[in-house]
Amino acid sequence: TLPSRRQWLGSQHPLTQTLDEIKRIFAGMGFSIATGPEIEDDYHNFEALNFPVDHPARDMQDTFFISDTMMLRTHTTPVQIRLMEGGKPPIRAIMPGRVYRNEAISARSYCIFHQVDGIYVDTQVTFKELKGTLVSFAKQFYGSSLKYRFRPSFFPFTEPSAEMDITCYLCGGKGCRVCKA
DSSP states (O other), X not given: OOOOOOOOOOOOXXXXXXXXXXXXXXXXXXXXXXXXXXXXXXXXXXXXXXXXXXXXXXXXXXXXXXXXXXXEOSSSTHHHHHHHHHOOSOEEEEEEEEEEOOOOOOSSOOSEEEEEEEEEEOTTOOHHHHHHHHHHHHHHHHOTTOOEEEEEEEETTEEEEEEEEEOOTTTTTSOOTTTOO
């Protein structure tokens, strides 16, 4: 005869909400979602991605090693290797997930963070499509007034390579505590 206990309503964690939104946007552009193990072997995490044996990322101070050949993955790119080993082009996917790096913990840095990698393998794919995909994602995620810069860069596992910078989503690049512009 006692009244029932109050039902508390929960909600999704902000990281889950963010990753779901990222997945929704890329799925809308025709990308599939791929996942892989968080405990990774040396081949998939480093060797297949052309990281040389003496690369700093392979050092104990940067990577959480479980054994000589097993580690917590340092990026989600090993999932790309698994996709390419297990399938044939065309491959168009994103790989969201947790990654682990031995970082000094601060308000801006932690040893666990989330990363989203993407891969698009097909004939007649151009840098123009890469730029268009990234700009479309950024404008859908951060807003249409977003300013961006697309620039060449170097990554040992992709040639040619590029990076995209965006203005701060809070202040628009005017300067704030987050972007320190």
